[in-house]
Amino acid sequence: MSIDLSVLNGPQRQAVECTEGPLLVLAGAGSGKTRVLTFRIAHLVNDLGVAPWEILAITFTNKAAKEMQTRVADIIGPRSRGMWVSTFHSMCVRMLRADAERLGFSRNFTIYDDSDSNRLVKEIMAELDIDPRRFPIKALRGRISQAKNELMVPGDFTARVSDPVGKVAARVYERLQDRLRKANAFDFDDLLLYGYLLLKHYPDALEAYQERFRYIMVDEYQDTNHAQYEITRLLAARHRNIMVVGDDDQSIYSWRGADLRNILDFEEDYPSCTTVKLEQNYRSVGNVLKAANAVIANNTERKVKNLFTEAQDGDPVKVYCASDERDEGRWIAGRIEQRRGEGMSYNQMAVFYRTNAQSRMIEDMFLRAGVPYRIVGGTRFFERQEISDVMAYLTCVVNPSDDIAAKRVVNVPRRGVGKTTVELLEGRARETGATFLQEAEMALADQSLRAATRTALGEFLGVLEAGRSFSGDLRRVVEAIIDQSGLIAALEAEGTDEAHGRIDNIREFLGVVDEFADTHTDEDALFEAPTAVSEADGEDGPGVRTLRGDSLADFIEWVRLRTDLDAAGDDGNAVTLMTVHASKGLEFDCVFVAGMEESLFPSARSIQESASVEEERRLAYVAITRARKYLYLTYASQRTIYGQTQVNPVSRFIHEIPPEVRSAVGVGSAGFSGTGWEKRGSRRGIAGSGTEAGEGRVFGRSSASGAGERARRGKTGFSSASEGRSGARATFSSGDKVSHKTFGAGVVTKVDGDTIFVRFSKTGQVKKLLKDYAPIVKVD
Numbered sequence: 001m002s003i004d005l006s007v008l009n010g011p012q013r014q015a016v017e018c019t020e021g022p023l024l025v026l027a028g029a030g031s032g033k034t035r036v037l038t039f040r041i042a043h044l045v046n047d048l049g050v051a052p053w054e055i056l057a058i059t060f061t062n063k064a065a066k067e068m069q070t071r072v073a074d075i076i077g078p079r080s081r082g083m084w085v086s087t088f089h090s091m092c093v094r095m096l097r098a099d100a101e102r103l104g105f106s107r108n109f110t111i112y113d114d115s116d117s118n119r120l121v122k123e124i125m126a127e128l129d130i131d132p133r134r135f136p137i138k139a140l141r142g143r144i145s146q147a148k149n150e151l152m153v154p155g156d157f158t159a160r161v162s163d164p165v166g167k168v169a170a171r172v173y174e175r176l177q178d179r180l181r182k183a184n185a186f187d188f189d190d191l192l193l194y195g196y197l198l199l200k201h202y203p204d205a206l207e208a209y210q211e212r213f214r215y216i217m218v219d220e221y222q223d224t225n226h227a228q229y230e231i232t233r234l235l236a237a238r239h240r241n242i243m244v245v246g247d248d249d250q251s252i253y254s255w256r257g258a259d260l261r262n263i264l265d266f267e268e269d270y271p272s273c274t275t276v277k278l279e280q281n282y283r284s285v286g287n288v289l290k291a292a293n294a295v296i297a298n299n300t301e302r303k304v305k306n307l308f309t310e311a312q313d314g315d316p317v318k319v320y321c322a323s324d325e326r327d328e329g330r331w332i333a334g335r336i337e338q339r340r341g342e343g344m345s346y347n348q349m350a351v352f353y354r355t356n357a358q359s360r361m362i363e364d365m366f367l368r369a370g371v372p373y374r375i376v377g378g379t380r381f382f383e384r385q386e387i388s389d390v391m392a393y394l395t396c397v398v399n400p401s402d403d404i405a406a407k408r409v410v411n412v413p414r415r416g417v418g419k420t421t422v423e424l425l426e427g428r429a430r431e432t433g434a435t436f437l438q439e440a441e442m443a444l445a446d447q448s449l450r451a452a453t454r455t456a457l458g459e460f461l462g463v464l465e466a467g468r469s470f471s472g473d474l475r476r477v478v479e480a481i482i483d484q485s486g487l488i489a490a491l492e493a494e495g496t497d498e499a500h501g502r503i504d505n506i507r508e509f510l511g512v513v514d515e516f517a518d519t520h521t522d523e524d525a526l527f528e529a530p531t532a533v534s535e536a537d538g539e540d541g542p543g544v545r546t547l548r549g550d551s552l553a554d555f556i557e558w559v560r561l562r563t564d565l566d567a568a569g570d571d572g573n574a575v576t577l578m579t580v581h582a583s584k585g586l587e588f589d590c591v592f593v594a595g596m597e598e599s600l601f602p603s604a605r606s607i608q609e610s611a612s613v614e615e616e617r618r619l620a621y622v623a624i625t626r627a628r629k630y631l632y633l634t635y636a637s638q639r640t641i642y643g644q645t646q647v648n649p650v651s652r653f654i655h656e657i658p659p660e661v662r663s664a665v666g667v668g669s670a671g672f673s674g675t676g677w678e679k680r681g682s683r684r685g686i687a688g689s690g691t692e693a694g695e696g697r698v699f700g701r702s703s704a705s706g707a708g709e710r711a712r713r714g715k716t717g718f719s720s721a722s723e724g725r726s727g728a729r730a731t732f733s734s735g736d737k738v739s740h741k742t743f744g745a746g747v748v749t750k751v752d753g754d755t756i757f758v759r760f761s762k763t764g765q766v767k768k769l770l771k772d773y774a775p776i777v778k779v780d
């Protein structure tokens with residue numbers, strides 16, 4: 001049976017059916033670009049008999065890739081296996097795994113994350129005597145990254161630069177690449193750079209991929225950088241069946257080297273290309289779309305589009321002026337509970353902010369209000385110290401040349417391998433060209449070292465050996481490392497709350513291992529790659545040699561390639577908190593955008609250059625267009641962020657929304673001098689109200705604007721709405737038994753003004769709570 005294309009509109013269908021030759025789909029948000037891409041894959045496989053392995057689809061995040069794979073599988077079933085649906089980075093990893101030797105690496109290479117790279121660059125700067133005050137590491141790394149994205153190898157870069165910072169960066173770049181090679185490691189930018197170099201310098205490899213990928217599709221093409229552009233161009237050169245979809249209005253990664261010209265020039269690169277425009281938005285209600293269209297119309301450098309919807313106008317965009325960031329977080333929590341009371345699931349709600357620093361206060365308020373949330377980005381689980389330590393051990397097991405990993409954990413937990421020993425081994429390794437671990441091994445017999453040091457080194461090497469002995473059984477490798485390294489024992493000995501938290505994280509890490517094992521069956525192994533040295537025509541298609549890697553290497557790679565845009569976990573029903581950047585391509589019924597203030601959104605830096613205000617505006621457009629039904633924009637008349645209190649005017653992007661599609665709610669309805677006191681009980685729908693009518697009603701008024709007054713106002717708006725309580729505020733004293741919505745039963749241990757300390761029975765931990773905000777009640 002062929003795919004039912006009648007669920008698509010005319011131009012969408014045209015794009016799906018135009019399978020031969022270059023195709024550009026240029027269209028605004030929510031017009032079905034990603035949907036078209038998905039249907040096109042299904043159509044190719046199901047209706048035109050194209051083999052799944054002949055298709056390459058590239059998405060922006062691993063999460064999007066997974067989603068697309070699922071959507072295609074929903075339409076065509078298990079045949080979708082064997083298709084390459086991945087990000088540029090994952091695709092390059094696959095290509096490099098197959099052919100790393102040709103570039104002087106071996107297959108078990110590691111991928112350095114940001115903090116690994118930072119350590120290495122720091123080391124190099126010290127070796128080269130570069131003063132970090134004159135040449136900040138961030139600036140140097142930025143230049144190097146830019147060079148890599150522009151596909152300049154150290155020689156090219158050195159020849160090109162003339163400014164002082166550039167020259168220093170060139171020296172660091174040169175050494176960095178040597179050191180990475182010695183460690184058998186790639187950083188993120190290297191994946192693209194070496195992926196490109198492989199295709200460029202090994203025509204047989206290139207031809208094998210060109211032959212294989214008859215159909216190439218790239219989503220979010222407006223955010224590709226030069227390296228990605230070149231890789232795509234090379235791969236598509238033979239069949240020229242390349243489809244790119246994107247929206248110039250959603251180009252938001254120029255700071256990472258994304259080049260809008262890639263999409264604008266597509267028609268020039270492929271003069272025979274077909275261009276399809278999609279103009280109907282299927283995502284958002286009328287008022288949201290009108291707001292988005294009006295905002296983006298203020299940009300001058302764009303292809304004008306006319307995006308319409310047949311949907312109802314829906315609610316106006318709600319604008320709330322908070323007194324400060326606490327009030328903002330509290331108010332958002334209130335609206336969320338209200339929607340929840342009306343039956344909307346937490347999963348369908350999201351809060352966006354311009355910078356990660358804003359998330360802390362929102363999280364705080366959500367915790368207090370008992371709103372479950374998941375946070376995308378920020379300090380990630382995998383970046384925590386204890387998790388990085390475990391990862392470094394695992395890395396040493398897989399890639400013994402990775403000196404950065406070895407040095408990181410040789411004395412973690414402390415086992416008596418001091419700095420002097422590390423430096424001694426480092427020095428020897430530099431002289432002999434051996435790796436750090438090889439030197440450590442040789443030192444075991446070195447009588448000039450103290451016996452205790454040798455024992456300690458032996459212990460360390462023994463841990464790695466133990467890990468290696470279970471190779472093939474991922475969970476046992478990880479368990480062996482955790483047990484034998486003594487990481488947990490050392491934390492237990494420390495005994496602090498923080499140490500216990502770290503132990504929990506390490507245990508949670510085993511959960512991550514299980515999650516990986518569950519989702520990565522053999523068919524998903526990351527090591528299927530076509531290579532030039534085709535041995536046989538396997539079931540994956542001609543020229544495909546299937547390499548089964550060991551699961552630990554797969555696991556490490558999987559962790560490394562999780563970007564800050566990939567959610568930490570998808571399970572459970574929770575509100576999503578993320579930066580606007582991370583929200584690209586997603587949609588939610590109900591969206592909150594916090595911090596709509598000048599200097600925050602648009603950012604202070606962007607305001608100085610008009611070109612970057614245009615990028616901020618595109619960012620605002622992305623944020624607004626994520627909303628299906630309800631959109632809330634909030635700003636604070638005063639905000640403390642980065643330790644400073646600021647008073648900023650309301651964002652220009654709010655002014656750019658036509659007044660007829662927005663309405664002020666809460667304090668906003670009363671203007672800046674209003675109070676933000678809401679009608680009691682309107683918050684959750686529990687007290688019976690919970691309707692839109694509850695919103696915007698002002699409960700009380702005050703002209704005072706001192707901090708104390710503000711704090712008291714906030715209290716009224718929030719605590720009164722908590723479940724099962726009247727508006728009356730309780731007084732607490734030490735010894736009171738209390739119950740908290742999230743943390744359960746506990747006892748008050750201390751009262752300090754507005755703050756109470758409660759020891760919760762479940763965890764035994766003491767938490768600090770603001771007595772009038774926390775969803776907490778006295779129990780008898």
Ligand SMILES: Nc1ncnc2c1ncn2[C@@H]1O[C@H](COP(=O)(O)OP(=O)(O)OP(=O)(O)O)[C@@H](O)[C@H]1O
Pocket residue numbers: 007008009012027028029030031032033034035036247250281282283584585586587625
């Ligand atoms: N023809 C259609 N009929 C019904 N629903 C559609 C149609 N086309 C798209 N949609 C729906 O509209 C929403 C937006 O589609 P999609 O995510 O593909 O848009 P997009 O152009 O990729 O958006 P973005 O620019 O934000 O990435 C999705 O929920 C999708 O299922």
Ligand SMILES: [Mg+2]
Pocket residue numbers: 033034035219585
């Ligand atoms: Mg999309």
